[in-house]
Ligand SMILES: NC(=O)C1=CN([C@@H]2O[C@H](COP(=O)(O)OP(=O)(O)OC[C@H]3O[C@@H](n4cnc5c(N)ncnc54)[C@H](OP(=O)(O)O)[C@@H]3O)[C@@H](O)[C@H]2O)C=CC1
């Protein structure tokens with residue numbers, strides 16, 4: 001791989017502004033036939049999303065993906081969203097019981113609009129078989145498959161029937177895959193995204209490594225239709241998980257889906273736990289993301305998200321923060 005870089009190594013180059021106010025810029029994106037306010041989705045992790053947040057996001061025009069770590073609740077979750085005439089977007093794994101769950105959804109005519117196959121190493125026969133199983137029983141569900149980090153993987157999962165692929169192995173804030181296994185896209189996630197997006201014929205979701213709102217625009221520039229974010233969504237008033245106070249400051253827990261805190265045992269651990277500063281209401285962050293992205297669109301010289309896709313960029317190896325501490 002040549003020209004390897006990550007988010008902090010890139011600056012997008014401004015083009016002539018065509019709007020009189022950033023409020024004219026439209027940040028919406030379409031995925032699976034629905035249009036959402038932002039090209040951003042909170043990570044399908046237990047300390048990032050729960051049923052209440054999913055409901056809020058769906059009701060307010062945002063995309064969400066519910067996590068898969070309380071499998072017994074998923075059927076009722078889908079029923080509840082349907083009863084409210086909202087879209088249902090759930091996650092599944094690849095173990096035997098998940099095959100039965102998909103059959104059960106089909107038998108009860110409960111068709112989630114979005115199903116994300118969420119495993120660490122998505123370039124596998126296990127994922128390919130699950131894509132085919134879902135497409136067989138729930139052909140109208142939009143299937144997101146991952147995670148992957150190579151063009152070959154993107155092509156194979158698309159060929160198996162995936163409607164979108166999710167790119168990112170190891171760039172996450174609570175990820176220790178890169179340390180424990182030596183593998184992944186950590187440190188070059190943005191270049192991996194570009195590599196994968198060039199091979200893709202369907203939408204790509206960039207997953208992990210987003211540390212600033214500007215990284216969302218950079219993801220869009222390098223081929224992402226949607227960006228999955230964990231750490232920036234952790235620590236909100238609504239965020240699930242323990243809140244602690246230390247030296248008069250409030251913090252909330254954020255742990256990896258492959259951490260011992262999620263698994264309840266120390267087996268194949270590839271994630272850790274951290275505490276993030278309390279951030280206040282989730283909507284404030286969503287609003288700030290929208291404003292920052294509107295500004296990005298204006299710097300791109302357009303009034304729609306698509307303007308960002310064609311801007312020029314420079315590689316400024318690890319220097320854009322000029323030594324400033326940003327997180
Ligand atoms: N994006 C990322 O970089 C990563 C994300 N995660 C997240 O952690 C959660 C747990 O992931 P995961 O462990 O895959 O889920 P599961 O524990 O549900 O495992 C899924 C299946 O894949 C097998 N499996 C897991 N890893 C590998 C591997 N490297 N090679 C071959 N088979 C494998 C498991 O078997 P067995 O356990 O017996 O091997 C199991 O049968 C998910 O939410 C995932 O997204 C985890 C690591 C990296």
Ligand SMILES: Nc1nc2c(ncn2[C@@H]2O[C@H](COP(=O)(O)O)[C@@H](O)[C@H]2O)c(=O)[nH]1
Nearest residue numbers: 043172173175208209230231256257258271
């Ligand atoms: N290697 C691991 N990756 C994990 C784990 N749990 C979640 N994740 C991935 O991280 C992103 C979120 O990244 P962030 O940089 O925005 O915080 C998430 O969507 C997963 O893909 C884990 O235990 N190990």
